[in-house]
Amino acid sequence: MKTITFIGNGNMALSIAEGLKENYKIEVVGRDSKKLDAFEQKLGLHVEKSLLDNYNIEQKTVMLCVKPANVEEVSAKLQGKAEILYSVLAGTSIEKLKNNFNTSAVVRAMPNLAASVGKSMTTLTGDTAYKEESQTLFSSIGTTRWLGSEKEIDIATALAGSGPAYLALIAESLTDGAVKQGLKRDDAMAIMRGLFDGFGTLIQDIHPALLKDGVMSPGGTTAAGYAALEQGNVRNACIEAIEKAYKKAVEL
Ligand SMILES: NC(=O)C1=CN([C@@H]2O[C@H](COP(=O)(O)OP(=O)(O)OC[C@H]3O[C@@H](n4cnc5c(N)ncnc54)[C@H](O)[C@@H]3O)[C@@H](O)[C@H]2O)C=CC1
Ligand SMILES: O=C(O)[C@@H]1CCC=N1
DSSP, rough: EEEEEEOOOOOOHHHHHHHHHHSEEEEESOHHHHHHHHHHHHTSSEEEEETTTTEEEETTTTEEOSSSSGHHHHHEEEESBSEEEEEEOTTTTTHHHHHHOBBBBBBEEOOOOOGGTTTTEEEEEGGGGHHHHHHHGGGGGGGEEEEHHHHHHHHIIIISHHHHHHHHHHHHHHHHHHHOOOOOOEHHHHHHHHHHHHHHHHHTTHHHHHHHHHHHHEEEEEEEHHHHHHTTTHHHHHHHHHHHHHHOOOOO
């Protein structure tokens, strides 16, 4: 069994480790032994746990899962040269990773929160020698797509990395709208969840514009609601959300 060494033991590390644990041996490296114990407990199987100080990454397959601002501090504590460094850090360039970490190869990955339910949309880019291995690794937490440049993965970060938060805003506000009109909160929540479940399947095979055409009856309810969304500039707000998130990724 190949070993994957997680550096960082937060939400993303745990979600990815959940997907990998059947087929890979997991090691985890962090700052706090209590948090490492909690990670092991949540994962539900024995993992090799180590503290960060002077940890040796020689020839290891590393999964870097700390925050972008921690790169300098974390890399300074490591020894040895990794075989490959997978980084899930938003907006952190391969050049910056290579300048800080001693590693033969780097692949950037951008999963999303759905990794925790095995349905992440993960984009990948970096050393093409690891294209296949990275796709195999990350397909254990959902769907993968290899991209040809770091600019593209920064845009994909805005779309699919941050996307669950945008859809959550839509989900919450539509539910609030139904409550405002008099639907009970628990009924509104259950109906919203059913809506997203069905929509998630439908959108796999149909263009969004055609889906909309299929729902909208002449002079009907959908046309009335849809016009209100257009009046509220929701389309433009979505386009701007991607622009702002992409620019932030470039800044990080
Ligand atoms: N949460 C999400 O939906 C997504 C997050 N990401 C990326 O995943 C990375 C981790 O995010 P989360 O797991 O959500 O955050 P988290 O806060 O749950 O985990 C961060 C980890 O970094 C460790 N850490 C923090 N400061 C440190 C330091 N100075 N030295 C050593 N370790 C330190 C923490 O102990 C923790 O284990 C981020 O870089 C983020 O850009 C990528 C895709 C989606
Ligand atoms: O908000 C963030 O910066 C991270 C990257 C994508 C999702 N969460």
